[in-house]
Amino acid sequence: MADAEYVNIWMRPERPAYGPTPGYSRAQITEAAVRIADAEGLEATTMRRIAAEIGAGVMSLYRYVPSRDNLIELMADRVMGEIDVVGMPSGDWRTDLTRYADELRAMRLRHPWIVTVQRSLPSFGPNQIFLIERLMGVLDAFVSIDENLGLVAMLNGYIEGTSREEISSAKELRRSGLSESEWMARSAPYVDRLVKSGEYPIFTKIVKEARQPHLSRDDQFRYGLKRVLDCIAAALPSTGRVSQGPRD
DSSP: OOOTTOOOGGGSOSSOSSSSOOSSOHHHHHHHHHHHHHHHOGGGOOHHHHHHHHTOOHHHHTTTOOSHHHHHHHHHHHHHTTSOOTTOOOSOHHHHHHHHHHHHHHHHHHOGGGGGOOOSSOOOOHHHHHHHHHHHHHHTTTSOHHHHHHHHHHHHHHHHHHHHHHHHHHHHHHHHTOOHHHHHHHHHHHHHHHHHHTSOHHHHHHHHHOOGGGSOHHHHHHHHHHHHHHHHHHHSOGGGOOOOSOOO
8 A cells, every 4th residue: 555644755845834943954964874874884874873973863853854765765866966967968979878877886886875775666856857857868869768768777777787796796805804806716626626527618618718707897897888888879870879989
C-alpha cells in the first residue's frame, strides 16, 4: 500500500509560515549527513548523529527533514550537484558525454555510499532536474526522446557498473590489508594450476593474452567508455556522428 503520509521533500516549504526563525537549514543538515556518510557509511547517518554533528536537538531536525527517506533524497541530490554539466550541450556530443562520464564516476568514487542508495524511482530534486536538462540536451537534436532515454541509460549503466566494481574492489582490499598486486600474487598459484590443466582455454587466453586487466583503473574505464560511445555513435543519424572530441 502506498504511504499516505509521504510528501515529496521538494514540495515541503523549507521555512514554516509562522513561528520562530529556523536555526538551521536543510542544506546544513544535508552537508552534515554527507560528511558522516563519506567517513562512516550511510548507516551512520542517523538523526541523532547528525544532530550531534551540527549541535542541534534531535527532534528539532524533523522540522526540516521529516523522514529518513527525505534525508536520503536530499543527500543524493546534493552529491549529484557535484557533476559539472555547465555549458552542455556544447555542440560536440562525444566530448560532452565523456566529460559527464568522468564527472559521474569521480562523484561516485568520492561518495561510495551512493551505490547503496536505490533510486529507480527518482525524486527529481533541483540538481537532478538540472542534470537531466543538460545531459539529455546533448543528444536531443539527433534522436527521439525515447531513443535518447535508451542511449543515456546505456551510458549510465556502464558508468555505474564500473564504478560499483571499483568501490567494491577497494572495500575488499581494505578489508584484506593487501594491495591489488599483492592480492593478485596471492591468487597466482591457483591461477597457474588452472592454466596448466588445459581444461579452460578461454580463461587461459585471458591470463596470457588479455591486456585490459593490466591497465590502470582510469585506462580500463576509458577503454570501455570509448566502446559505449561508439555504440551511441552508431545509433545516431549521420548528421550526429561527426565529433571533434577525444576518441581514446
